[in-house]
Amino acid sequence: MNRMRRLCAAVLFVPLPLCAATAGPMMPAGRSPEVGFAGVWRVIEAATAPWAQPRDLGRKDAPLLEYAVDFADGAVKGPPPQSCQQAKYSTGVTYRDEAFGGRLASAPDQTWQKLNLTNPQMTTFRVYCGDAARDYFFDDHADVVTWDGDVIYTLERPTGMDPQQYHAGYSGPGFDCGKAEETGARLVCRDAALSNADRKLNQLYAALERTRRFETLRTDQRAWLAVMAKRCNADGPMPAMAGDKNVIIDCLSGEYDDRIATLTCFLRTPRRWRSCQQGEERR
Numbered sequence: 001m002n003r004m005r006r007l008c009a010a011v012l013f014v015p016l017p018l019c020a021a022t023a024g025p026m027m028p029a030g031r032s033p034e035v036g037f038a039g040v041w042r043v044i045e046a047a048t049a050p051w052a053q054p055r056d057l058g059r060k061d062a063p064l065l066e067y068a069v070d071f072a073d074g075a076v077k078g079p080p081p082q083s084c085q086q087a088k089y090s091t092g093v094t095y096r097d098e099a100f101g102g103r104l105a106s107a108p109d110q111t112w113q114k115l116n117l118t119n120p121q122m123t124t125f126r127v128y129c130g131d132a133a134r135d136y137f138f139d140d141h142a143d144v145v146t147w148d149g150d151v152i153y154t155l156e157r158p159t160g161m162d163p164q165q166y167h168a169g170y171s172g173p174g175f176d177c178g179k180a181e182e183t184g185a186r187l188v189c190r191d192a193a194l195s196n197a198d199r200k201l202n203q204l205y206a207a208l209e210r211t212r213r214f215e216t217l218r219t220d221q222r223a224w225l226a227v228m229a230k231r232c233n234a235d236g237p238m239p240a241m242a243g244d245k246n247v248i249i250d251c252l253s254g255e256y257d258d259r260i261a262t263l264t265c266f267l268r269t270p271r272r273w274r275s276c277q278q279g280e281e282r283r
């Protein structure tokens with residue numbers, strides 16, 4: 001183990017730029033990312049790294065969660081520390097004993113399975129920003145995995161509506177995905193279109209706080225959330241099959257669309273709350 005890898009393995013909170021450059025053979029760097037890596041990715045999951053003490057992660061602990069990152073020619077657009085004004089890209093292979101700065105060199109197979117990184121030679125997308133470098137590992141689900149301090153992040157291509165509409169910046173829902181436990185909430189966090197719908201719904205709800213009928217609305221909103229969860233089977237365990245997940249996502253999408261229409265109606269005509277509700281109930 002060379003001096004750099006000894007240092008990376010020994011220090012828990014070593015900065016990424018110091019340790020990212022310990023991977024296997026890489027292609028020469030250029031200003032354009034590979035086709036399979038270029039474009040927008042969303043940070044859909046954050047987990048405590050295996051080398052750290054396990055803990056629940058909220059927004060303060062995992063500040064990159066639910067942000068979108070755009071890997072474009074010559075630049076990475078997104079939240080720091082991922083953003084870079086003059087980026088170069090390379091592609092290659094990282095061996096297990098070199099990944100994550102060598103911290104998991106002797107980790108058992110179960111650890112790699114939990115990270116969805118079962119291939120001992122991981123396809124790696126490397127981003128150079130000046131003298132620093134950050135690695136993104138291609139995982140078993142065609143997502144990419146990176147890390148910052150003692151938090152491991154998973155990035156996914158946007159799903160749902162046309163991915164081209166998504167841009168760098170916050171792309172999550174109106175609630176803290178680090179605390180999402182129910183199936184419905186977790187699927188809203190993972191789906192870019194549902195996250196966008198949840199933000200719109202929250203904006204409408206906030207605007208309606210100033211109306212005289214807000215107490216009625218608050219009670220009605222809680223009832224809608226409960227009914228939606230049952231109607232879409234979003235209050236049970238997370239399905240194992242992607243098709244079953246998509247059924248729930250499609251149901252949630254319809255529920256959100258109808259609820260947004262109802263609250264928009266009430267915002268425009270606050271005295272016609274009952275007729276706005278009936279429009280939702282006629283589905």
